Amino acid sequence: MPNIDLSPKVEVKCSLSSESRTSQTDYRESMVKLPGFMQGLLTWVTGKPLKGQLLQTKTPIYHLAMVLTISIVGTLLSIFAVLDRGVWLLLLLPGWIFTVSGARQLQVVIVHHCAHANFTRNRSLDRRLGQIISTILLFREFDGYQQDHIKHHADPSAVDDETVKFLRLLLGIREGMSVREQWQRLWLSLVSPIFHAQFLAARLISSLGSTSVTHRVLTWSSLIIVLTMVTLSSSWHIFLIVWVFPLTVLYQISTTLRLCSEHLRLPPLKDNARRDKQSYGQATVGIFLGDPVPDFTLPFWSQLQQWFWWYLRLALIHIPTRAFILVGDCPHHDYHHRHPNGNWANATVARQQDIDAGCPSWNEPYREVAGLWAAIELAFQSISQQEPVVIAQTNEPVHKLYTVSAEEG
Template sequence: MFESDTRESMRVLPRIIQPALTWITGKPLDANEPCLILPTVLDVIVTFAFAVGNFVFLVWLAKKETVVALPFIIISWLFLVGFLRKMQVTHLHHAIHNRLFASPRLNRLYARVLPSLIFVQNGIEYRKEHLEHHNADIFTTAHDADAAFLAKLGFIPGRERSELWMNLWMTVASPVFHIVFARARLGSIFLRNGPVETLLALSVALGHIALIVISGWKIYAIAILVPIFLLYHISALLQFLTEHAWNVGDGPVKNWNEYKNRCWGRFCGETFPSRHRQSHSDSAFAHATLVCLWAAKMILVHLPVRVACLVADLPAHDWHHLAHMAGQNSRDWTRSLYLRQTAIVDGDKPNFSRRELWGIYSMIEHQFIWLQSIKCTYSLLDTKKSSNVEEFALDSGEQK
């Protein structure tokens, strides 16, 4: 499912729209392309401010009774989810790596405060699980918290690709999935958090209750429940699912070659239709139709994925794991999209260009083909060993 030259196919488009295409796709056209980067502190402030503004806008839209408000509500949902995900998977992520701010104290403070504001896993648990994720002995195995989470949901080696697709649709539509996800988030914040952080979370929870009392359940559902819980869970699931080559039935990676093969770049877009690839009998109208279809898919499919799922530096997440192989420093994460392209031009020692997935469908399909290809045997649940079905999901795949 890996593709090459997808971004290069867009070179024929006007130069004025190339920066926008770089942002949408997550991949620069050239290594020396001007970087569109906000200073980190400003980025944190702007992201939080836009999230608050988006929430206020949703409250205002929810009071409208006209159908005209619905498209704006959907668009606002996508942006709010994107801002919240960016706070966690970009800002909080790099804060626990001590790389968000220059001050370690500020990084620790952000990691303590943010989870209580948006109800995500507390900073202590997140730090422990994520730093273990980087450990070569744990990376993508059953001991990896992300891999274990997916395995509990049924995304395990040996299942047929069609079963995995069905499992995905059933999961995102399942109230049980959303309840379990929400319970895990709230439990981490209210039951396993520090006292100060818990008090902060309780004050935010009072704000939620006040919104329900003052404005009613309809406005709460539109402004909070759907984007901050339901859509947030779907975004997180798709992000985790496509991030690495997960295999809870396999052991630790044996070397850096195996490690890098479990990483890849994920980009939002598809090959631009070229006249040179069509027969001479194709009319200008036919080519124009293909271009319009490409533009529609870029706007209606790939752009929403970039806005609400693969936010900020996530397209180049493989660079985060492999920057050292290119002689680069992962502390320079704000330029990761551009440094990844520089590494490709400079010889591509990490083989970034050979592992690029384009479009959310290809990302999911690639993961499912990978899981299906792993030959596994399964045993019945040993009730003496575990009375928890979720634990059984972790132990049910044994690689031959």
């Protein structure tokens, strides 16, 4: 298990004003000293705006256009790398990252908010868009996902919640298990061919074997057309490298790491009780990336060394994590659960505005962690603190138990 420092964790009280929002761990404000042309990138990477920073208002169509652009760029980079080979093979890594990021944002952002009828605000249009994307990318049938997602919002710690079942059945992570063992199971799963085969099989079964005849017919038709085109063009090696590998193994690694950090586990409800706002607010945390900038008062050579490492971590850790795992509005998932029909397209600003406004009708404070690994550690701690749950035998189809590849949000 990695040595995780949880010291960056901080509670942001809802009474904070915009003038007093900076805490000793709010390292985003330390970046105000950096050049103005970097601030947009830093806001995206960290998931936090500077105090008083003016940001362009984004629309749902903007997000859809960006996701499609990212997907196209990733595909083109990968194709170029495969065809030209040599040193250009180095472009495969960013190509794969872009491809996975685009695919996951289509689910985590577009399909997810379509399920809330909060993408175009037109329920019928959102449903059609969600169905089209789910069919083309072999996601689970949209209507079934939407129904289960509504239950997920009612209680993300429920025994039959898709994420809870994923952790228990595919990763073997169970209540009462030590944090160390949970980390071990996570790392072993990420490199396990059996895990990836089971995950992929569940994705394919849930899509190609959907109970919806329309979804099943359209999905099979799309798949047959693609495979026929690949065969006729004799481009199987390109197809496998550019699409199949990133959208199976890499996509599943990304999804797994996100699901492990998505929610904190709460004690199970008894009888027909419902989550109150206090416990509901405790189930999610904001996850923010980045490091405090080096101290400008340090001697020149010490400062130069620290700046080197700061930029290296930004380029090799924080940007890839944001693009590959914490995509879209994932850093602000706590805001989404408080306001599922809120201003998700501008969640970076909307979350802070909610804090500055005193979190109307919410007494539970927003909580934050610095970094993905700290978020996973915190989630694992919450699981280890729960009493083991005895699950009755079920005849539920395996694809219903494992279908979580499209269940984020």
